[in-house]
Amino acid sequence: MRGMHRLRRLLGLVPLEAPPREGLDSKYERRSPHAQNALDLISGWTGSFPGALGLEAGNLALHADQRLHWALDQYGLVEGASVLELGPLEGGHSALLEARGAESVLAIEANKKAYLKCLIAKEIMELKRCRFLLGDFEKYLHETDTEFDIVLASGVLYHMQNPVHVLDRIGRRCQTMILWTHYFDPEIMHENETRRGAFLGEIKTLEHDGQSYRLYQRGYHEAWHADSYCGGPDDTHYWMERPDIIDLCERNGFNDIRVAFEDLDGPNGPSCLFYMTKQEGG
Template sequence: MLHLRRRLSVAVDNGCADLRQHSATQLVKATIFMPMRMLNSLRKHHPTQRQREVSRSEVFDHYVVSMPTQQNAVDLVEGWNCAFPPEFGVAGGELAAYQDPRIGWMLEKYGSTEHRSVLELGPLEGGHTVMMERSGAAQIDAIEANSLAYLRCLITKEIFGLTRSHFWLGDFVKWMENSEKRYDLVIASGVLYHSNDPLHLLELIARRTDSAFIWTHFVDDVAMPADDPRRQVISREPQIQHFRGIPIRTYKRTYLNAQQHAKFCGGPTDEHRWLNRDDMLAALRAVGFTDISVAHEEPDHQFGPAMSIFATK
C-alpha cells in the first residue's frame, strides 16, 4: 500500500497539472479511483494465486509419461511433410525425402562427396540432409528459417543418427552475406521460388560454391499460359530486372493464405517472386556457371512448372 501511495504522490506532483485545476471533490474522486487503476495494473502483471495454480498445472501438460519412443518426438511437432523409412516404425508425413530421386540424380552428376563440404538451404525436415550424409559428405551445414521445420530437422537428425550434419536456425541469405566460408556443393531444393529476391540468392550461391543443385518452380508461357488456373496467384505482367546486363522477367506471387496450414513450408514473408525459365538459366550463366544440366521437368506440376538444375563452373 505504501508503494501505491508513493506512486500516487508522484503522479499528483508530476503531472497532473490538470488535477491541480480540479475542484476538491474531483480531486478526492481522482485519489480514490487512481489506486484502483493501479491495483488492476498490478493484478495484470502479478498473477493471483488462482492464476499461478492454473499456470503450474499447464506445466505438467508438457511432460510425456508414456513409454519413450521415437514416435513421441515426432508427435511433439505437428505438420510433418516427410516420411520415415517403414522399417523405422515411425509415422510422419508422406514425402520420402530420404530417398529423393532428384538428389540421387544430383549425386550422379556431382560424383563422390567424400571429404566434401555441403551447404543446404532450407532443409525442410532433413530428408535430403540424410541422403547427403549417407553419400559420405564430410560436413553439412543446413540452414532453416522456419522454427517448426527446424525442430523437425533436429528430430530427424536424432532418429537417423546423423553425426556430420549441423542444423542452424535463421536466414540463409544473411549466412551467405556475412560468412566468407566456401562449400564444395550448395543444395537449394525448393527455396528459390520462395525468395523475394531470387537473383540475389543466385548471386550468393555462386559466391559460395562452384557446384550447385537447384530444384525450383518457374514461369513459362507455354507450359503455363495466362489462362492457366495456376497463374491466378501470379502477377499477370512481369517486372523486368536488369541483372548483370541481362533483362530478367520476375513475377510476384502470393501464398493466398496457405501459410495458415500446419504443413506450410514456404518463405518467411508473402513477398516472393518466380523467374522465367530461360531467364533463370541465363542468370546462372551470368554469375559464372558454365556447365548447366536440366532434368525432372514437370510442366504440369500442380503449383506450376518445375525442374531440377545442376550447375558447375
Template sequence: MTSWSIRPAARSISRRLRRAAEALDGFASDGPSSLPAAAALDNYVEGPPSAQNAVDALQGWNMALPPEVGVTAGAGAFYADPRILWALDEFGPLEGRKVLELGPLEASHTYMIEQRRPASLLAVEANRLSFLRCLVVKELLDLKIARFELGNFAPWLETTGRRFDLIVASGVLYHMANPIRLLELLSLRADSVYLWTHYASDEAMPPGDPRRMAFVGEAEVCETHGVSVRCRKRSYWGAWKNSSFCGGLYDLHRWIEKDDILTLLGALGFDDVRTAHDEPDHHNGPAFSIFARRSR
C-alpha cells in the same frame, strides 16, 4: 521460556504429520488402484519414450521418415528423392567435401546427403518449426555429420565469406523475394550448385490456368549481368497461417522464367549446366532440376 514456547507448535506439527501418514496408509491398504486418477499436464507425455512421441511433439509434418524408424509423420517420402540422387551422382564423390544445404525443411535430403559421407554438412533453415523438426529427425536417424542452424540464409550468404564444394538448394529459389540475388550469392560461395525450382512460363501456364491465380501484378524484367531476367511476383494468400507451411520468409516472392535461370547461371560463370525432372504440368506450377558447375 524459549523451549516451552516451541513445544505446542511442535506437537501441532506432529499431529498433522501423523494424520497425513494415516491417510497414506489408508490408500496403501486398498492398493494402488484406489489412488485418485490424475490427468497429465498438457506439456507432458504419460506413456513410455518412443520415436512417435518425438514426432508428435511438433505439428505440421510434411515429410515421412524411412519405414525402419516406425513412425507416422508427413506423407512425402523424400528420404529417397530421385532428384537428390541425380544431383549427387552428377557432382561425384562427396568424401572430404564441404556441403551447404539451404532450406532443409525436415532433413529428408540432409539424410540422403549425409549417407555420401561429406567432410561437413551445414543446413540452414529459417522456419522455427521446420528447424525443430530437423532436430527431431537428426536424433531419430542418428545423423552424425549434419549441423543445423536457425536463421535467414540470405543475409548470412552476403557476409559469411565461407566457400563450399556443393550447395544444395532444393525448393528454395522460387520462394525468394529476390531470387536473382540468391543466384548471385550461390555463385560466390560454391563452384557447384543444385537447384530444384518452380519457374514462370506462359507456355506451360497459359492465361486461364488455375496455377496462375497466385500471381500478383504484371511481369517484371530486371537487367543484370547482361541478361534480361523475367520474373512473376506471387503471393501465398495466407497459406503461411498453417503449421505445415514451408514457403519463404515474405508473402511476396518471385518466379523466374526457365530459360532466364539457365542464361543467368551461365553469365555467373557456371559453364556446365545440366537439367532434369522437367515437369511443366506439376500441380503447383512448372518445375525442373538444375545442376550447375563452374569448371576449373
C-alpha cells in the same frame, strides 16, 4: 497443529491447492521412451522416415529422394565434400547427403517450426556430420566468405522476393549447385491457365550486372495458416523464367548445366532439377 499448518501456508511452504493434473500432464511425456514421442511434439510433418524405423510422420520420402540421388551421381565421389543446404525443411535431404558420404553439411532454416523438426530428425536419424542453424540464409550468403563444394537449394528459389540476387550469391559460394525449383513459363502459363491464379499480375524487370531478368509476382493467399506450410517468410514472392535461371548461372561460371526431372504439369507450375558445375577449361 492447525495453527502451525496455517502459518506454513501463509509463508508459502504449503501450496494453497494442487496444480490441475491436466496442466501437469501437458508438460511431461508419460509414454515409454520412443522416437515417435518426439515426432508427436510438432504437427504437420511433410517428410517420412525410413520404413524400418516404424514411425508415423509425413508422406514425402525426402530421405530417399531420387532427384538428389541423381544429382549426386552426376557429382561422383561425394566423400569429403562440404555442402551448404538452403532450407532443409525437416532434414530429409540432410540425412541423404550424410548417407552418401558428405564430409559436412551446414543446413540453414528460417522457419522456426521446421528448424525444430530438423533437430528432432537429427536425433532420430543419428546424424553426425550435419549442423542446423536457425536464420535467414539470404543474409548468410551475403555475409559469408566461406566456399563450399556443393550448394543444395531445393524448393527455395521461388519463395524469394529477389531470386536473382539469391541465385547470384549461391553461384559465388560453390563449385557445384544442385537446384530444384519452380519457374514461370509465359507460354505454358497463359492468361487463362489455372495455375496463373496464384500470380498477382505484376511483372518486374530487374537489371543485374547489365542483364535484364523478368520476375513474376505470386502470393500464398494465407496458406501459412496450415500446419504443413513451408513457404517463404513474405506473402509476396517472385518466380524467374527458366532461360533466365540458366543465363544467370552461366554468367557466374557454371559451364556444365544438366537438367532432369522436368515437370511441365505440376499443380503449382513447371519445375525441374538443375545440376550445375564450374568445369576448368570449359
